[in-house]
Amino acid sequence: MSPRLLNVAVIGGGIGGLCLAQGLTRAGVHVTVYERDLSPDSRLQGFRLNIEPTGSTALHACLPPALWEVLVATAGDAGSGIGFLDERMRPLIHIGQDDPGHDPLDPATGEHAVSRITLRKLLLARLDDVVRFGKEFTGFARATDGTVTAKFTDGTTSTADVLVAADGANSRVWSQLHPALGRTALPAMAVAGKLFLTEENRRWLPHRLLAGKNVFWPRKDFLFTAVFRRREDPAAIIARLGDQVRGLGLDPEHLLADSHDNDYVLWAFITHRDSLPAGYTSNADDDPVAVRELLTERTAGWHPDLRRLLAESTPDSLYRTGFSAAQPLEPWETGNVTGLGDAVHHMPPVGGLGGNTALRDAHRLCTALTAAARGEQPLAQALRAYEEDMLRHGFDTVREVVRNTEAAITRSAVKRSTARWFFRTCGIIPPLGRMVFGER
Incomplete structure (x- = not known):
């Protein structure tokens, strides 16, 4: 199986999306991150994260x-x-x-x-040509040639082979892909x-x-x-x-x-x-x-x-x-739109498990996309295996965090x-x- 040119678009520049971008860049896979924040220092706040x-x-x-x-x-x-x-x-x-x-x-x-x-600054390092700020996502459209086009509020679009929802708990990408998704x-x-x-x-x-x-x-x-x-x-x-x-x-x-x-x-x-x-x-x-x-x-x-x-x-x-x-999702037919972290399996901030799960997703998705780009595995097969693992681990973690929260209150x-x-x-x-x- 020969290598293929692969273009990945990531919606959302949180820790999961940026970790994925770092990994794909390191592996030589073309990736662009679209972040609605206006500048790199828009989120310089917050509490510690236990990694x-x-x-x-x-x-x-x-x-x-x-x-x-x-x-x-x-x-x-x-x-x-x-x-x-x-x-x-x-x-x-x-x-x-x-x-x-x-x-x-x-x-x-x-x-x-x-x-x-500090984590955000390090995850943004060397990604000046990868991260596009001020890009608020509005929706996507799939084409018959296997590509997917993301649309933004400024009227611009971007076409890629794979679109990744990394835009958090209120993900616009994921809600379009799964309009019936629920939250408790x-x-x-x-x-x-x-x-x-x-x-x-x-x-x-x-x-x-x-x-x-x-x-x-x-x-x-x-x-x-x-x-x-x-x-x-x-x-x-x-x-x-x-x-x-x-x-x-x-x-x-x-x-x-x-x-x-x-x-x-x-x-x-x-x-x-x-x-x-x-x-x-x-x-x-x-x-x-x-x-x-x-x-x-x-x-x-x-x-x-x-x-x-x-x-x-x-x-x-x-x-x-x-x-x-x-709420848990039933498996779906894998396409060219996938997701990671809170965009898919949002959970309460108890125990810091949400951030660690997003990083795990980013690593696993990076491995899958790199294997497809190198011709080691068909793209659909690589994404299907990633999604099966991501759903299982992600929602197992959601259930664990919910149990812990219920016990705490x-x-x-x-x-x-x-x-x-x-x-x-x-x-x-x-x-x-x-x-x-x-x-x-």
């Missing part, structure tokens, strides 16, 4: 080696395992505490607390925030909050915390990796300019919407004072340091969101007490804990 081995493997495979090393260096150590505690900070179980130290550059075991700002709204509300680390608050913050990820399982509601501390500052990274970055035709000073993200503790509080006070309206979600009053009321009786963490977080870092999940005192008892029992009886959670 697990699945995401690490994808980024390692798709990024040039020098950019992978820069990513690892700028990231933070995710810490030793994950702790489960009650609202008084009494430990229930700690998973992963006995894991041996791993080489952070090893994608199979690496876990990284990545700044979304979950009765959950989350508030997240950042406490930037200072010399003063490092003195009162409990060690556990500075050591890694934590899940707090109170008698009502739910709290997650994680720490973000960079492994190296930009000056040290430039001194160590600058020549490798220059070898890619990039200016390391420019690449890492404004990339210093102050260290902080991230927290996310989740509650059942029906538990909100009668006077708390949807309009109050945008009022930091009302949000803080809600948190103060809901955390009465919690450990004072947890309450202080929420109270002293930077007001403009507060972020409120509702939860929804994509359950108002059943019996279920909450049973969960706390179970975690505590697994912590007290190590063989049981290893059987349930693996080596710890």
Whole structure:
């Protein structure tokens, strides 16, 4: 089977679409990304993203080696395992505490607390001729010659062999391909925030909050915390990796300019919407004072340091969101339009699994398209195998995240007490804990 010229159009410049573009560019496959944002710095905000081995493997495979090393260096150590505690900070179980130290550059075991700002800048590196900004997608049309044409609000079009939906949970590409797709709204509300680390608050913050990820399982509601501390500052990274970055035709000073993200503790509080006070309206979600009053009321009786963490977080870092999940799709006849990440299997932002799943999709789709471009597999066959794997893994993950969300917001005192008892029992009886959670 001879190689074929393959032209791929990606709609959406999020982490999944850009990871795919990096991988295809590295493999020599022609790709163009169409992003509705007006400029590369339109999204320089957001919380840390926990990159697990699945995401690490994808980024390692798709990024040039020098950019992978820069990513690892700028990231933070995710810490030793994950702790489960009650609202008084009494430990229930700690998973992963006995894991041996791993080489952070090893994608199979690496876990990284990545700044979304830095990740986006690295994923955009070397893609100046690939990413088209200010291109808002409106629809696509297929032709009898096997091509597909994307249309944009500015009146322009682009014709490609494959069109990829990477435009997020409200994907216009995917909704045209599957007009009957559904979404389930979950009765959950989350508030997240950042406490930037200072010399003063490092003195009162409990060690556990500075050591890694934590899940707090109170008698009502739910709290997650994680720490973000960079492994190296930009000056040290430039001194160590600058020549490798220059070898890619990039200016390391420019690449890492404004990339210093102050260290902080991230927290996310989740509650059942029906538990909100009668006077708390949807309009109050945008009022930091009302949000803080809600948190103060809901955390009465919690450990004072947890309450202080929420109270002293930077007001403009507060972020409120509702939860929804994509409904499963039946397999379809593979064509020249496919998708990845939230465009296909949108899920609640619990555990960071959505971002890692999008990166996994990007890696798998890159492998499939590269095999087709090299003549190793027919395009339709490669895309069919990708979609079968993507649907299975993606919606398995959606179901897992929905189960975890429902457990976190359950108002059943019996279920909450049973969960706390179970975690505590697994912590007290190590063989049981290893059987349930693996080596710890």
